[in-house]
Amino acid sequence: MAAHERTQFTLDRITGAALPVLAVAGALVVGALLLLMLGVNPFTAYAALFNGALGNVSGITQTLTKATPLLLVGLGICIAFRGGVINIGGEGQIILGAVSASAFAIGFSHWPGWLLLPLTMLAGTLAGLVWGGIPGWLKARMGVNEILSTVMMNQIALQVMNFLLRGPMLDPAQIAAGTNIPQSAALPEAVWLTRLVPRTLFHSGAILAVILAVAVYFLLWRTTIGYRIRAVGLNAAASRYAGIPVSRYVVLSMALSGAFCGLAGAVEVMGVHHRMIEGMSGGYGFSGIVAALFGKLHPLGAIPASAIFGSLLVGADKMQRSVQVPSSLVVALQGLIVLFVVASDLYVRRRSRRRMEERE
Amino acid sequence: MRGIVKRFPGVLACDAVDFDIRRGEVHALLGENGAGKSTLMKILYGLYSHEEGTILLNGEPVSIRTPTDAIELGIGMIHQHFMLVDTLTVTENVALGLPSSRGPLLDLDRVAARIRELSETYRLDVNPDALVWTLAVGERQRVEIIKALYRGAALLILDEPTAVLTPQEVDDLFHILRRMTQDGHSLIFISHKLHEVLNISDRITVLREGKLMGTVPAQGMSRADLARMMVGRDVLLERNRSPVAQGSARLVLENVSALGVTGHESLRGVSLQIHAGEILGVAGVSGNGQRELAEVIAGLRAVTSGWVEMDGLDVTGQAAGERTQTGFAYIPEERMHDGVVREFSVSENLILQDHTRPPYSKGIFLDFAHIAQHSQELVRNFRVKTPGIETPTKSLSGGNIQKLILARELARLPKVLVAAQPTRGVDIGAMEYIHQRLLDQRETGTATLLISEDLDEVLALSDRIAVMYEGRVMDIVKREETSAEELGLLMAGVYPER
Amino acid sequence: MYRRLILMATFVLALALAACAAPAAPAAAPAADAPAAEAPAETSDPFRIAIVMPSSTTDLAWSQAMYDALKSVQAEMGGEASLEIAYSENMFQVTDAAAAIRDYAAEGFDLVIAHGTQYGNSMFEVATDFPETSFAWGTAVDTGTEQGLENIFAYEAAADEGGYVNGVIAALLSEANVIGVVGPVEAGDAKLYIDGFKKGVMDTKPDAVVNVSFTGNFGDTALAAEAANVHIQAGADILTGSAQQVVGAVGVAKENGVKWLGTQSDQTSLGPDVVVANQVYEWTGTVKDMIAKIQAGELGGTAYNLTLANGGLVIAYNSAVAVPDDVKAAADAAIAGIEDGSITTME
């Protein structure tokens, strides 16, 4: 009996562990049908995908470069979800974080680098904090659904960026040349993040992101603040009864979530673009949610999850290039993967509940 | 029902149970929590499937897979937690799930007419147009009964129907039930209140740990007999309370008013004092301001006028967190909902209020060594049955979760304790234990406010009893000088003639 | 949790293994020191161009104009055997575009076109690393010579010139003297076009009114359409606009029988009865010149400007819509004036 149980247990573990992989595989199978529809050999395409993402230095560094903002945004999403709020406003928070960091670095470019660099990051973080804090406050105090307000605030942030990039923040060189490219002046080199592999975009922001992932883990599970965020997220009523100021923690969760998204924006301009440009985010706010979900909303899980999801995105792009399928296939594939992964979650939950009942 | 077997993972919920009911009889199903009575009834109503055994209706074997099957066979069920959609009207609730005489269109006028008819016949007194959330608990129950009758239920299962009623309402309910049995309806009455069971039933079936203990006629049985069948040993039904010298007033409410959930004034000028070493029981039908009273004292609900003092200190403006730090403890009514974070581990739940205080934290960091030590101690002292302190709380039984909350609250050596429905839904063993703990606490000088809908409990534990009606304290009486009847009248808003 | 980490790690490993085992792996050469395209003069190898675009190859605007040019050059040169084209579309995320540019360079393409101003920074970085590969970007003028780079072409379209001509046509065709402009975001190419357009109208008919609205977006087709409606209700009888979103606006013009002037690509197909003329970006000349220069060993340094004078900008009339001769004459005069410099197209 005991032996049987142990086998059962191990089997459970294996199937449970394999589920996300199976889910991704399932999505790829459906994607293969789309490829066949396009007259492309799915094996060739997927080989290009895997090889493109991880087959060489270029692919690996691109994956890691992509994983950096995904991880930072994903950490923000983890905090929000743990705090019981859904942050769909990552996109706007990233944009404003990038705008704010760029403006700060350009405005104070004469400051010494050791001071300017952290403060530039801080400027981006604070902008995200505010832009995330607003919907948090609206939810806590006014009962405005955060999904709604963040959707709206993404649009507002986009227009703020449009406004700044063609006026107040427009690169003086652009004005001089009369070309009107909507971008800011270059950031002072002091705030550029070190490139870790020469001739690639892979920058030290990745290290920062991993460190922060560990920090968020400590924050959520080792500190009283994290304890309260989780308590509020899991059961607001009980938290209220226990004397935790619930609305304050709802605002805090959203604000912290926004702060990480804002930081992601700052790190993107400091590490990759070196100036504020339109299209610097292009969907990290959404794909960060997916990455966080892949990591089961756990900050440490988000590290490999963002790497895996980043590799999928990079690989899919490379697949588009090498077999010349429309880029929309990649988007559809991404959607399928999300659907398969969330759907497969049911089995994980069922299993864990069954285990709990057995233990009783 | 013959030889019904139902297994849950790791638990044999029903072990070859036989159960039968005759036309026009009230058959009580008695047992502790987890004895399998609810499971058995859910099988009968098609909410659970069963592995073995057969169900016979009028001698014919029937298959009941869904509630729809049960309803079609004339079986109705009134759940302990009412199955009503409170944003809908009474008529809409009754019409839900039924075909309409106008095809896809609703025929609410006809349904309402039929409700009035039924209401008349059984003296149910229900307004078909009322929105359910505006109804009192007793009325909601009558809506449930109408729902079953409307569906032509010949056999009605009532799951702890009296738990939330005043003695008078219980009487009314019993009248209705008797009228129904005279009409040929059969009733299954689930309860753990022994005197009610003896009062209303024709026969009584007792279950313990999923096993049938026997079916006996109600006549000639005593409460002690039934209790022994239920628990398997003698049970202390009356508790001896030693007199405790009462000290100064530890909790003072002066003319407190507050708004309720719906935004109406639910607490109107309440004044009361509780002294050290005293238990003040609050009796009343639920929804008459008890919840608001507890929340005001806990600092979870703002007062619109008046003030609250604890230990001579005005705490009216203090937030909940501050009050708990100064010797206030609270056992909330909805323990699963308000008392614990179910997904948290046992030890995490044990520091729900105190996690920011040393020794459980240093600065902003939690100190796991101290937390573990503290948790082990409490789990041991309060006999919380759990595999370990890291076990998720949701996998504990209801009684053990209540013990966990009790442990957490009492370990903080409170000066003032509010205990709302502390034994609702727990089994007799746990109830005994919790009662004893509350009395022990009283002896250490804690001022306790005990809110309970169980009049027996209030009478058993309180020194004085305050009766609430429509947000007011009708009267505060000494326990020795009152009776269930007097309290019942007060609960209904009537001053008894003395 | 640790279990999951291990699992994730295993998954990554599995992916890596799958990648190694994958057949037909392209670009096996390590990227870091990829060889630049060599011997471009060899006729047996096709010339290889890669392009990275912010929107779709079928946007009927910015991206399609360039993609169509590449296709027509390819057809002219004799198909895929002589000119190989690789494209990445919808690269609205600049990081992705940067990766694509670098990969194309590493894969030995002869010319990598970064078809969006926002790609400039990334492209300059890559160009520094691949001095023997040619790059092109636009619309821009900076060829990087100041930074010592010799392998960058820049191209821009003097959208204001065609805008000016469109403005002249609009002013003369308008009976209401009210003209509507549906813009995306007030910057870049669109701003240039609109500024020229306004000047063209004003120089021709100073009492005419040009109403300009922006949707704040390049792809909000529905809002652009409604903007067209608003312009019509505000009295406009001629409309123009830019970016991919205008396809909806052209539809509205068609439905209301209001004339439309296109830019970037030829939009006649969307409104055969109402599209009067289009300023078409004719990149073929630029592309051909770049190819010729590269084959001659000159990898960059030239800043192209599509103008009316050099044939890069073409005013393409829709033969199905009759344009009075005097209007055509005025337009031709404007073209001539712009070409000889007697007309300035900007304030």
Next chain:
Amino acid sequence: MLNELFTLATLIGILHSGVRLATPYLFAALGETFAQRSGVLNLGVDGMMLMGAFTAFYVAFNGGNLWLAVAAAIGVGCLMGLLMGVVSVTMQAEQGISGIGLYLFGLGLSSLLFKTLIGSVESVSGFPKLALPLLSDLPIIGYIFFDHNVLVYLAYLMVPVTAFVLNRTTFGLSIRAVGHNPEAADSLGVSVNRVRYVTLIIGGGLAGVAGASLSIGLLNVFQENMTNGLGFIAVALVYFGSWRAVGVLGGALLFSLVNALQLWVQVLGIPIPSDIAVMLPYVLTIVVLTLTVRQIQQPAALTKPYERGE
């Protein structure tokens, strides 16, 4: 210049535009109302709309009857709704995330199909303007309300239809009950999952028409991602409208009217930066929500997957 904004002609213009702009929002948001009233938050409306828009366009482009095109759009929308049902109802997945997955899938697939089946931006002749006899002759009102294509009228017709179905039919009663207290509905033999599937399918169908109203009604073209996030706004409008058809109508009209207003502000040359003008509808929606939230009306079981017996 500001006084130009307050002329009768301008006001009529704003109303006329607003009424028309609201069309896709109405279809999509009314569909989403069904889903949310039964307790499912579907964030994938935009993806469903894109699929509907493409399908309708494809049928019309290949010479199909316009009504056939609408029917096809409804069919494909229903299928998308069904997919959402499988993931969020049967598999009980987190609704917000599955919605995003559905959105990405619809966005990608519609573009992919467009690229492979059509390949370039083309136009079709969609539903023509249909001035309703008599009604359109009414002064002012006739122009504002009765001078549109047939899908516009249909959208407004859907408002009372939705209200009627929700409030006056047995199915509507089941929807309301399932969204508020699924246990109660289940105990009376109402299949919670079936109701949710049906509302998701209805929502998908209406989102399909919403897409069709763009591709063969208002714009008569198909372009990749032509909805540009319109579906997300539609979801927001359901909250805005407190889950009632009339409220959704109010929200859609308000949002569209403010959008029309800002277009007019720009067209009239009132000196406000265009970016600020474009922001207006979004800012205003948040402001109005802040002032008018009535949490109590939210379906209590919204976003909560249902599983019997715990």
